[in-house]
Amino acid sequence: MIKRLLMSFLLIPMLLLAACAQGSSGGDGSSSGGGDKVVTLGFTGPLSGPAASYGEKTLRGIEMAIEEINGNGGFEVNGETYTLKIESLDDQYLPNEAAANAQRLVQESQTPIIFSPHSGGIMAMQVFNEQDEFIIAGYSSEPAITEQGNSLTVRIPPRYDGYLEPFTEYSMERFGTKLASIPTVTQYGQDWANALLPHWEAAGGEVVHESSVDFSKDTDFFTILTNALESNPDVLFIGGPSEPTAKLAQQARELGFGGGFIIMDQAKLDEMKLVVGDSYELLEGSIGTMPLIHSEFPGTPQFVEKYREKYNEDPGSEAGYHYVSVYIFVEAMKAAGNVEDAKEIYAHIQDGLDNLPEDKQVYVIEEIDENGGFVMTVRVAAVENGEIIEITAD
Template sequence: MRKRNSFIFITAMILAITWTTIAGASEIVIGFTGPLSGPAAEYGQDCVTGVDLAIRDINGSGGITVGGKNYTFRLEKMDDRVDPTLATNNARKLRNELKAIAIFNPNAQTMTKLMAINWEKGNEYIIMGFTSIPQLAQLGNNYLITMAAPFTMYAKVYADIAWQNRWKKAAMLVTANIYGDTWRKSFENEWLKKGGVITYSAGTDYYKRTDFAGPLAKALATNPDCMLIGGPTATTTLIIEQARAQGYEGGFILIDQAKLDAIHPAMRKPLLLEGSIGLAFIKDVNYPAKSAFTENYKATFKRPVSWESIAHYASMHALARAIAASGTPDNAKAIRAAFPAAFPMLGDKYPMELFGIQANGTLLYPVLTQSMKYGKITPPKVYIWWAKTQQEYDALMKITKASFPQLWLPMGN
């Protein structure tokens, strides 16, 4: 009996080892390097949990089929605290040791460092970059996917709405980094084209500073009708409250990093947001699949849904579809070339809609805006910004699953 039991035990162990080997050989590793500790940790968690949930859902549905073989995904996440050197070291480990074929990164400061090494011959990998800085997509990196609409489109839309509000004089006080600097330049170009005046323009440290009395005093001394502001949620909230405390009664234009639906509940007096223009509230942009996604996300991570988590969830699904279409789990060039086959991804299955990808790697989804006017949040305005012709726009409207209006924003205007 002991010999028989020993035989069964050994056989079971061999089968377990064999199965583990097979399962390991059938995994595709996806990397993430981003801020998981420090001041930007909440932002990093919003991003990585979106990827995590997408992988859980894909694996729970049986994975993907690539070249006739079944694969599942494994997420390897590493903290870089927005440190470019640490992010580079993480990326090398994720690629060289863990064999990640794609690495998600949500910060332009670290992304540029990853872009310097992701094309090394024989060691190429896809960067899934969450940035709205359009200049990064224009640098010619053949393995970069940018997962956010370019902020130049937001600058155009926000300037249009502000001008309709009869604001003429704008002051700018945004986060002091390459993202904030290029945002200021983009908005200034749009504002001046309309005949508006920039009364003040400066960056300030939204990551370390909490008292903005000094820079606000300088900006408000120019008597602006509106202010372009923004950075992380907590400090953007402080700037709004401190500006109102100094007697400012004008409007606020929030750059796309600063989310209205995160700032609104953080305000001690939400009515202080009167006249604000920003990214739309998630609750007001209702695709058919969003409700189920929201319930699943909250139940899994015990945290509220954000646009970052939604974008990373959808983009991970797009990556999985591209890998399946490419016929290879480990050839970055083939996977990148297969991305157009992943689309469209519509709102009956995903919490947002992705309509395609530009040649430079920018994913195509609408610009979503909302305002507070007379103490109430206005209905969202949703813009299709990449359609070059009326016919292209009409074709998109025929396939969308959205029940809300989507406006055409011709890029040439």
């Protein structure tokens, strides 16, 4: 009995010390080791499975921006200095997991902004993000995510329907009018197909085959491609994460397909090149989005150099768009005079765009439209004679 009492008296000061330590570093706007307050950003995306590389590259852009901002002493809002941190959770590209992750991030980390790089996850979060008051920073060119009337959603990349006309015109003129469609089975892939195929037919083309591929399950595309090629298409519409899309294109060439590829904007030509042999030979005649390393925006050269130095590879648009978005949101917080209120931050995103330093403009985003979409010029690229060339989009 005496021994237990002694132990209790010894534990009391220890518990008091622990409580004091917790009180000095926890809660909203918690202090870091340097005395600065911390704003936690959230991320939910595929960090395992076949789309893991895609998810990791989006996260890298966020992490690079945070490292730079914190390394430069953070940022000031209303006389207070803040630094940033990122809480990242794996959702394996599953919408229900993205929604669960978002709820956890809001409850445990009070994140005012959550990044998500897939339309399924974005739409799953839109069910409750206004009620829970957090901004969805959506990396998806799906127009529907900003046509839902959600007042706290930002669409980061351009709408994909801006690609339909240049993709169709180029492919028809170079290869012919018969199209076989084999996009990813995800909702995003199906939405892309539902937009492209009617446009192709309206332009005088013929859709000779329709199917889809589940990159989370399929690794050998022989049967899918054999069925598609039996219809003798001039062009294949394919897309999904870069790595499996590249393997699909490679197997199509191995089966004797000599036509063109329309590449859905999720897959990137420069990343696909690395998968099929570090040259564009197998991707001849492909049309897709302009690779970041071939872009000429004010902040692009510096970003590419820093990324190469850090990761020993070229950056893709996923990293670039997320990098610049972090800086835009920081400028919005500064203009809003608030780091916690999602509505106030959202209301000042245009200020964030207007105040963005030129050397951080990895992409030049002109404005945020009334629905929450970033507006910028669509840039299109094709592979001709083993080289990337720019295709002018009207």
